[in-house]
Amino acid sequence: MADRLTDAVEFHGRALILRAERQRVIAGNIANADTPRFAARDFDFRSALAEATGYRAADAPGSRPAGDPVRMRATHEGHVGGGGGAPARIDSTVLRYRAAEQPSLDGNSVDLDRERANFADNAVRYEAGLRFINGSVRTLLSAIRGE
């Protein structure tokens, strides 16, 4: 029961961590806008979130042999879920290089307009995630208080 109550908060919490990670990656791109031969990077948010929450749309066997999310085994019906899914972390193995639309002479592939748009978009979505969490917490609290 308790895990149902906190499921929504946990999902949005993991999404929030990933949003913060993406914010960090985009900040790195903007910081290196003038560095020669720097390649802009980003990651696929949808698959990263799917991995972090243990949810996979295409649950084909053998599609993901490595990095399979580790779950705690429930051996009793009273066990709550172990928060399946890999830890929401982004490292250089997940990051992909962005294709430059207008390559520059010094080999830098940062498109500053696009990065700034992505940064603003990501910030708004981060705030949206915060509001979802705040809403869930408020709902939980009003249920607890019974007001």
Next chain:
Amino acid sequence: MSLMKVFGISGSAVSAQSQRLNVVASNLANAEAVAGPDGQSYKARQVVFQTQPTADGSAGVKVAQVIEGDAPARRLYEPGHPMADAEGFLTQSNVNVVEEMVNMISASRSYQNNVEVMNTARQLLLKTLQMGQS
């Protein structure tokens, strides 16, 4: 908390860009300097940016080195000048003022960009601190 790392990344960029601005200021200040008795005039300096990668995919930036431009020094014919050589020529620096102005504008825009990134990260962090209190 990766939003905290944004300050490190953008901070490194702001610091690198301000060093670039410093170099531009030095170049512009010395644009008209003439060579001393040794015939060596001021050489335009340029910063070289380099990415500072870490294992978690963060990419800060640093100034790897400051190089001196190898463009030929400007020579002016001013026979009346006390520093002129035997043929009446003055040797000035090799600073290209137009290039430096463009460099300055580019550096200041990049600086502003990174400050804005830090401001956004700061606002998001402050809102995160108030999570569950509203």
